[in-house]
Amino acid sequence: MAFRAYVLQLCGDLAGVREVAEELIVQAREQYMPYWLAAGTILHGWAVALQGDPRAGVDEMTVALDLFARAGTDNLMPYALTLMAEGQVELHEYALAAASLDDAQKRVDRTGERVCAHELCRVRGEVLYRSPDPDHAAAERSFRAGIEIAREQQAKFMELRAATSLGTFLRSQGRSEEARDIMGPVCGEITEGEGTPVVLRARELLESLLA
Numbered sequence: 001m002a003f004r005a006y007v008l009q010l011c012g013d014l015a016g017v018r019e020v021a022e023e024l025i026v027q028a029r030e031q032y033m034p035y036w037l038a039a040g041t042i043l044h045g046w047a048v049a050l051q052g053d054p055r056a057g058v059d060e061m062t063v064a065l066d067l068f069a070r071a072g073t074d075n076l077m078p079y080a081l082t083l084m085a086e087g088q089v090e091l092h093e094y095a096l097a098a099a100s101l102d103d104a105q106k107r108v109d110r111t112g113e114r115v116c117a118h119e120l121c122r123v124r125g126e127v128l129y130r131s132p133d134p135d136h137a138a139a140e141r142s143f144r145a146g147i148e149i150a151r152e153q154q155a156k157f158m159e160l161r162a163a164t165s166l167g168t169f170l171r172s173q174g175r176s177e178e179a180r181d182i183m184g185p186v187c188g189e190i191t192e193g194e195g196t197p198v199v200l201r202a203r204e205l206l207e208s209l210l211a
Contacts, residue, residue, distance in 0.1 A: 001020060001023060001024045001027065002024055002036055002039050002040070004020050005017055005020040005021050005024060005039075005040070005043045006043070008020060009043060009046065009047075009083075010157055010158070010161075010198070011157070011193060011196040011197060011198055012161075012196060012197035012198040012201070013196060013197060014047045014050055014051050014197075015047075015051075017043055017044070017046070017047040018044055018047040018048065018051070020043075021040045021041075021043040021044035021047065022040075022044060024036060024039065024040035024043075025037060025040040025041060025044060028040055034067060034070065034071045035068075035071045035073060035075075037067055038064050038065075038067035038068040038071055038080075039064075039076065039080075041060060041061070041063060041064035041067060042061050042064035042065070042068070042080045042083055042084075043083070044060060045057045045058065045059075045060030045061035045063075045064055045083075045087065046061060046083040046084075046086065046087060048060060049061070049086070049087035049090050049091075050086065050087070050090060054087055054090035054091045055091060057087045057090075058084070058087040058088060058090075058091055058093075061080075061083065061084045061087055062084075064080065065077075065080060065081070065084065068080060074107055074110075074111055074113075075113075076113075076115075077104070077107050078104040078105075078107045078108050078111075078113055078115075078116050078117075078120065079104075079115060079116040079119075081100045081101065081103050081104035081107070082100070082101065082104050082116050082119050082120050082123055084097075084100045085097040085098075085100040085101045085104070085123050085124075085127065086123055086126075088100060089123070089126055089127060089130060094127050094130070094131035094132070097123075097127045098124075098127050101120060101123060101124050101127065104116075104120055105120060108120065114149070114153075117149050118146045118147075118149040118150040118153065118155060118158045118159075118161075118162055119146070119158065119161070120146075121142045121143070121145040121146035121149060121162070122142070122143060122146040122161060122162045122165050124142045125139045125140070125141075125142035125143040125146065125165055125166070125169070126139075126165060128142060129169055136169075136173065139169060140166070140169060140170075143162055143165050143166035143169060144166060146158075146161075146162035146165070146166075147159055147162045147163055147166065147182075150162055156186075156189060156190060157190075157193060157198060159186055160186055160187070160190055160198060160199065160202050161198055163182050163183060163186040163202070164183070164198070164201055164202045164205055166179070166182060167179040167180075167182055167183045167202075167205050167206075167209070168205060170182070171205075171208075171209065176209050179205075179209055180206070180209040180210065183202065183205060183206040183209060184206060186202070187202055187203055187206050190202075
């Protein structure tokens, strides 16, 4: 069930994540599984935050991080902190989002857990780009780093997510041709996941760049 929620999160299916996470939370409480309760709670909070209630979502994710700490494991903490940072971005709490990502990066460096390294870079790019005092050069570097890490890991869906963030950024900077050159090949390599929010968003961006 947790893996299913994780896959849905990667696909950007907010409603699906929320539904499965709720089931995971109930099951974890019934069977007293603290770690999986933390996992379900962080995913549920992330979905709530991105579905339009960022304050409630971030508050729930704060509870989840405490549950992870009490479970006594660093496993998946970089991933959880990256989800928290996304919620904090929705609240425009950019300094807190940057701190969450710094914490996640320290854990990646210490443990070598790189399952979310591409997403960490992508979300950091969003923080740098969307903050009141944006650093466009650093944001672009972060987006591109996310793409490269995803390519190294042969994670096409993650590459698509990072490329979409970079393409959106480049278009906002008046660099639509560069954005098109990035999005075209990446979209063309996607053979699965048609109809998922991540793929639909990427294809919508590409179509707007080709118009």
